[in-house]
Amino acid sequence: MRSRNGNHYFSHRLCSIILLYSLSLSASEYLISYRYVVKDASLYNESLMISHAMKKCSGTSYEPLQLESNGSKNLSKIISLNYEIFIDYIHKLGLDVQHNEETINAQNKSTTILTLKTKCFKVDFNDNFARIAPLK
Amino acid sequence: MKNRLLIALLFSATALLSFETFQVVKDTNGSIIIEQVASDRQTPKIVESPVCNTQDQSVEPLLEGEEELFISVVGQGVAPMNTFSPAQAYALAKRAAVADAYRLIAERVRGVRIEGQDLIKNMMVKRSTIRTSVQAMIRNANIVETTFKEGLCEVEMEITISRTDFAQ
Incomplete structure (x- = not known):
């Protein structure tokens, strides 16, 4: 018969295994959103939001992008190093365009907002590359 | 009494005639002309609005x-x-x-x-x-x-x- 301490350690190990397993499942999934505002033909505001997915995303990946990671596993850092490539990639995926223009007594004002609605991305980290693919 | 009625009729007729009327005419080129037709039979004032001819534009x-x-x-x-x-x-x-x-x-x-x-x-x-x-x-x-x-x-x-x- 096992001791009380032994049983306690067993349940502790089991819980930690389950926790690590669940973390490993969602660790490579990120939620990314992007938005920028252009006012009167000039860039006014730009924001890129990156966060870990708190729960597992469903869907299959498509149109992947490979970025140089140089051994890093920090997605924000990898994206900041390859910012222009990633922004071009986001544009290709599709952005919502919202444009409003107002002309009062022949004086024109315009606002254009381009948005990537929060999307789940699957990220695989290799030694030198990070493979990013949205889930559909 | 009859004279009063006649005067009233005359006034109402002149009032009706004094209203300005507008007429919208489409030109042969396709542009819209707004004509202001005056009651006193003067030469009409013509205002031409620059309207694009839809037939010339590419669809x-x-x-x-x-x-x-x-x-x-x-x-x-x-x-x-x-x-x-x-x-x-x-x-x-x-x-x-x-x-x-x-x-x-x-x-x-x-x-x-x-x-x-x-x-x-x-x-x-x-x-x-x-x-x-x-x-x-x-x-x-x-x-x-x-x-x-x-x-x-x-x-x-x-x-x-x-x-x-x-x-x-």
């Missing part, structure tokens, strides 16, 4: 069957005043130009919603307002060429669309 092609529609636009953007370097100015101007190009594509594909309002007081235009808005989702647009000259960035963008790109 937007329609997407039919398995056909693909090719759209090419040029977006323009300028850099903000408070930039630290020409490289930053270029990057920011390009972003603005890309947004403008996306807007132009959206206008071509989805169309523009236009609202106009004119406030006229004492026969004078006090406030003239025109509001336009566009909403669309654009993907797979390609940048063909980017030029940056004297603070203005121009981005030439192309997109090929087919019926399958639209949600059924």
Whole structure:
């Protein structure tokens, strides 16, 4: 018969295994959103939001992008190093365009907002590359 | 009594005749002419409005069957005043130009919603307002060429669309 301490350690190990397993499942999934505002033909505001997915995303990946990671596993850092490539990639995926223009007594004002609605991305980290693919 | 009635009738007839009437006439060229017809039979005042002749303009092609529609636009953007370097100015101007190009594509594909309002007081235009808005989702647009000259960035963008790109 096992001791009380032994049983306690067993349940502790089991819980930690389950926790690590669940973390490993969602660790490579990120939620990314992007938005920028252009006012009167000039860039006014730009924001890129990156966060870990708190729960597992469903869907299959498509149109992947490979970025140089140089051994890093920090997605924000990898994206900041390859910012222009990633922004071009986001544009290709599709952005919502919202444009409003107002002309009062022949004086024109315009606002254009381009948005990537929060999307789940699957990220695989290799030694030198990070493979990013949205889930559909 | 009869005289009073006759005078009243005469007054009402003159009042009716003093109202100005307008007549809208379509010219042979297709332009609209608004004619103000005066009651005292004077020569009519003609105001010509610059209206585009729809027959001369090229009609937007329609997407039919398995056909693909090719759209090419040029977006323009300028850099903000408070930039630290020409490289930053270029990057920011390009972003603005890309947004403008996306807007132009959206206008071509989805169309523009236009609202106009004119406030006229004492026969004078006090406030003239025109509001336009566009909403669309654009993907797979390609940048063909980017030029940056004297603070203005121009981005030439192309997109090929087919019926399958639209949600059924």
